[in-house]
Amino acid sequence: MTKQKNICEKGKYSSLRRNDKMDLKEYIELVFSDYTLRTITLGTAILGAVTGMLGSFAVLRKQSLLGDAISHAALPGIAIAFLITGAKDSNTLLLGALISGLIGTFWIRGIISKTHLKSDTALGLILSLFFGFGMLLLTYIQKQPNANQAGLDKYLFGQAATLVESDVWLMAIVTGICLFVLLLFWKEFKLLLFDEDYTKTLGFNTKFIDILITSFIVLAIVLGLQTVGVVLMSAMLLAPAAAARQWTNSLSVMVALAAIFGAFSGVVGTAISASQNNLSTGPVIVLVASVFVIFSFIFSPSRGLLFKQIRFIKNRRDLQLHKTLAFMHQIAENHEDISHPHAIRILNNFHGYTKGTLQKLVDKNYVILQGNMWSLTQEGFKTASNLYNQTDNE
Amino acid sequence: MNSAQIEIQLIASVVAIACAIPGTFLVLRKMAMISDAISHSILPGIVIGFFITHDLNSPLLILLAALTGIITVILVEYIQKTGLVKEDTAIGLVFPALFSIGVILIAKNANDVHLDVDAVLLGELAFAPFDRLLIGETDLGPKSLWIIGTILLITVTLLIAFFKELKVSTFDKGLAASLGFSPAIIHYGLMSVASVTTVGAFDAVGAILVVALMIAPAATAYLLTTDLKKMLLLAIGFGVFGAISGYWFAHWLDASISGSITTMLGLLFLVVYLFAPNKGLISVMYREKQQRIEVSLLTFLLHLKNHDEIEERHVNHLNEHINWRKVRSKVVLDLALKNNMIHIDTNIVSLTEKGNKFTSQAIDYIITNEDAQIEHMKDDFFLFRG
Numbered sequence: 001m002t003k004q005k006n007i008c009e010k011g012k013y014s015s016l017r018r019n020d021k022m023d024l025k026e027y028i029e030l031v032f033s034d035y036t037l038r039t040i041t042l043g044t045a046i047l048g049a050v051t052g053m054l055g056s057f058a059v060l061r062k063q064s065l066l067g068d069a070i071s072h073a074a075l076p077g078i079a080i081a082f083l084i085t086g087a088k089d090s091n092t093l094l095l096g097a098l099i100s101g102l103i104g105t106f107w108i109r110g111i112i113s114k115t116h117l118k119s120d121t122a123l124g125l126i127l128s129l130f131f132g133f134g135m136l137l138l139t140y141i142q143k144q145p146n147a148n149q150a151g152l153d154k155y156l157f158g159q160a161a162t163l164v165e166s167d168v169w170l171m172a173i174v175t176g177i178c179l180f181v182l183l184l185f186w187k188e189f190k191l192l193l194f195d196e197d198y199t200k201t202l203g204f205n206t207k208f209i210d211i212l213i214t215s216f217i218v219l220a221i222v223l224g225l226q227t228v229g230v231v232l233m234s235a236m237l238l239a240p241a242a243a244a245r246q247w248t249n250s251l252s253v254m255v256a257l258a259a260i261f262g263a264f265s266g267v268v269g270t271a272i273s274a275s276q277n278n279l280s281t282g283p284v285i286v287l288v289a290s291v292f293v294i295f296s297f298i299f300s301p302s303r304g305l306l307f308k309q310i311r312f313i314k315n316r317r318d319l320q321l322h323k324t325l326a327f328m329h330q331i332a333e334n335h336e337d338i339s340h341p342h343a344i345r346i347l348n349n350f351h352g353y354t355k356g357t358l359q360k361l362v363d364k365n366y367v368i369l370q371g372n373m374w375s376l377t378q379e380g381f382k383t384a385s386n387l388y389n390q391t392d393n394e
Numbered sequence: 395m396n397s398a399q400i401e402i403q404l405i406a407s408v409v410a411i412a413c414a415i416p417g418t419f420l421v422l423r424k425m426a427m428i429s430d431a432i433s434h435s436i437l438p439g440i441v442i443g444f445f446i447t448h449d450l451n452s453p454l455l456i457l458l459a460a461l462t463g464i465i466t467v468i469l470v471e472y473i474q475k476t477g478l479v480k481e482d483t484a485i486g487l488v489f490p491a492l493f494s495i496g497v498i499l500i501a502k503n504a505n506d507v508h509l510d511v512d513a514v515l516l517g518e519l520a521f522a523p524f525d526r527l528l529i530g531e532t533d534l535g536p537k538s539l540w541i542i543g544t545i546l547l548i549t550v551t552l553l554i555a556f557f558k559e560l561k562v563s564t565f566d567k568g569l570a571a572s573l574g575f576s577p578a579i580i581h582y583g584l585m586s587v588a589s590v591t592t593v594g595a596f597d598a599v600g601a602i603l604v605v606a607l608m609i610a611p612a613a614t615a616y617l618l619t620t621d622l623k624k625m626l627l628l629a630i631g632f633g634v635f636g637a638i639s640g641y642w643f644a645h646w647l648d649a650s651i652s653g654s655i656t657t658m659l660g661l662l663f664l665v666v667y668l669f670a671p672n673k674g675l676i677s678v679m680y681r682e683k684q685q686r687i688e689v690s691l692l693t694f695l696l697h698l699k700n701h702d703e704i705e706e707r708h709v710n711h712l713n714e715h716i717n718w719r720k721v722r723s724k725v726v727l728d729l730a731l732k733n734n735m736i737h738i739d740t741n742i743v744s745l746t747e748k749g750n751k752f753t754s755q756a757i758d759y760i761i762t763n764e765d766a767q768i769e770h771m772k773d774d775f776f777l778f779r780g
Binding site: 064067110127128129135139140246284286305 | 426486
């Protein structure tokens with residue numbers, strides 16, 4: 001009965017999709033009334049939140065590209081799970097993906113720790129080799145006389161539209177477990193992130209914590225394969241975390257922010273792709289997340305490029321001012337009366353002199369201007385002598 | 395074998411060689427993941443190029459796409475330079491964004507573009523012989539063979555012309571800079587070659603296989619040799635082997651050729667990873683075990699030298715005194731006996747003259763912080779290794 005209803009509503013949804021444009025209000029109403037749209041929006045939001053959370057750890061541990069390798073490495077697992085069971089049940093396929101992703105991860109670690117190959121080579125190797133093998137299996141499956149095989153390629157680029165309620169439940173449960181484990185081992189994770197050796201000396205089993213956090217990262221990636229696909233999954237992991245990193249130096253705030261950014265990217269991405277024709281959800285979500293990153297890179301108050309540039313210019317101006325003042329001080333030192341007037345033209349650009357800097361010095365009451373002459377005030381002289389030789393003054 | 399089959403194998407082999415050369419340098423310069431980024435981010439370049447030229451094999455498209463590859467590298471470096479995120483995060487942020495733009499461009503114009511994301515990512519080697527270069531009426535062979543052949547020729551010419559510069563700048567950046575080779579020019583030159591090769595090869599074998607063909611043969615070769623020339627030759631050999639064996643594997647299985655080539659490369663890497671004489675997993679594990687036993691042996695000998703008391707040297711007390719639970723003390727004892735370092739007299743262990751000499755020398759090295767010398771000493775003293 002409910003199934004029939006679902007199909008019915010899916011029909012309604014797709015008919016709505018055929019209408020090219022929807023306005024925002026209509027869309028928001030639809031999110032609450034339309035079954036499919038609600039499921040997808042909820043699914044991408046949860047996915048964004050959990051990947052953002054776990055992605056923070058990946059970014060801070062300098063394992064950003066691990067996500068890329070894992071998501072590609074999951075592909076053969078999906079194909080093998082299908083070959084063994086012959087069923088297209090998404091949970092079975094995701095289990096296969098999980099196992100294959102874990103094998104890939106541990107092989108990468110094996111290569112890095114046991115040979116002299118560097119981490120980038122190990123990542124690139126596993127990524128491309130597993131993915132190639134997965135493609136081989138997928139094309140092999142496509143040639144099989146089995147009507148059930150269509151649609152496996154949705155795992156390449158993801159199809160949020162295929163999400164059903166049980167998938168969202170699975171995501172929600174996994175997110176819950178993630179959150180629980182994260183809170184339970186919060187102190188250990190934090191320690192491991194910032195000082196691994198110290199963690200070891202404190203007697204924590206670093207190997208266990210390490211495997212735990214890596215496994216959860218693999219799990220989050222695998223969950224997203226159906227929605228975003230293997231190719232773009234790594235961005236879901238990185239982008240919210242990289243954006244969140246710009247706003248804070250505290251781990252807990254960063255994790256929370258990343259979760260929020262991730263969820264927002266999911267919701268906004270779904271909204272944009274649903275309101276337009278021919279837009280797959282995965283790439284749109286990734287682009288929305290990228291916009292978050294660019295915005296954070298530019299406008300974050302403490303680390304952002306804009307404020308950094310403003311601070312840089314301000315510092316340079318201050319330096320120019322100091323240079324002029326120091327030069328004036330040098331001249332004034334040679335005279336008995338420090339307020340002895342001098343011609344403006346002996347100042348030049350090389351000493352950071354411009355009309356503006358001189359005016360600023362006057363405003364600060366360091367210098368007095370009289371026609372074409374300037375003279376240092378008592379205050380200006382004192383400030384200038386304190387500028388560079390702080391040690392001499394003591 | 396019919397002529398199409400020969401042509402496919404020829405194209406695959408040429409692509410493998412063209413990829414192996416820049417790949418070797420990427421692996422040595424720890425930039426392997428850049429090739430992955432480039433292979434994804436050329437997609438928007440290809441799409442825009444296709445809008446303009448309507449021909450996947452046009453040189454303009456190759457140039458445009460290669461330009462996107464170089465833009466990726468520049469973007470990654472710019473983001474990295476701001477210090478906001480680390481290099482790997484920068485790579486991971488840039489290429490999915492560019493790739494998404496490509497996918498969306500294709501999707502929005504699906505009606506007028508005969509371009510498939512799958513085709514870009516995976517290629518289809520089996521169709522390569524059907525797209526032929528015709529001048530007038532003469533058939534000059536498959537187009538993609540000409541394209542990748544030209545790229546290979548350029549790559550080889552550049553390799554021979556700048557071999558010394560590449561070598562120095564790969565292994566000693568400071569020296570290269572002080573000798574007057576601009577690191578930036580070599581860096582961007584290599585990146586350009588990698589981009590052009592990726593673009594030239596994607597049509598035939600797909601973007602992901604390009605990554606595999608660049609990294610896997612080079613990494614496999616790196617496990618076997620540390621000589622740059624040998625590594626290049628080995629990488630080329632492995633690439634060609636993967637290409638040809640992969641083709642026949644795909645033929646037998648009736649599946650994607652590029653996937654099968656990657657799989658063969660993967661198997662090859664697995665075999666070398668396990669069995670390489672010095673750097674393979676098995677020989678590394680064996681060496682680690684040997685070292686562990688030999689370190690225990692040294693500890694044991696030092697203990698004997700420190701203690702004259704009989705109760706400290708009783709065989710049964712060894713376990714308690716040197717806290718060996720993990721390493722079986724019997725193995726160590728046997729090794730010491732075999733090497734004539736100790737003799738056992740009614741369960742009391744004592745050093746022989748040779749053991750005494752060995753231990754004194756070892757102590758000398760340890761207190762002067764030259765522990766590495768002990769390795770050479772072992773060669774002189776040991777008849778049997780652990």
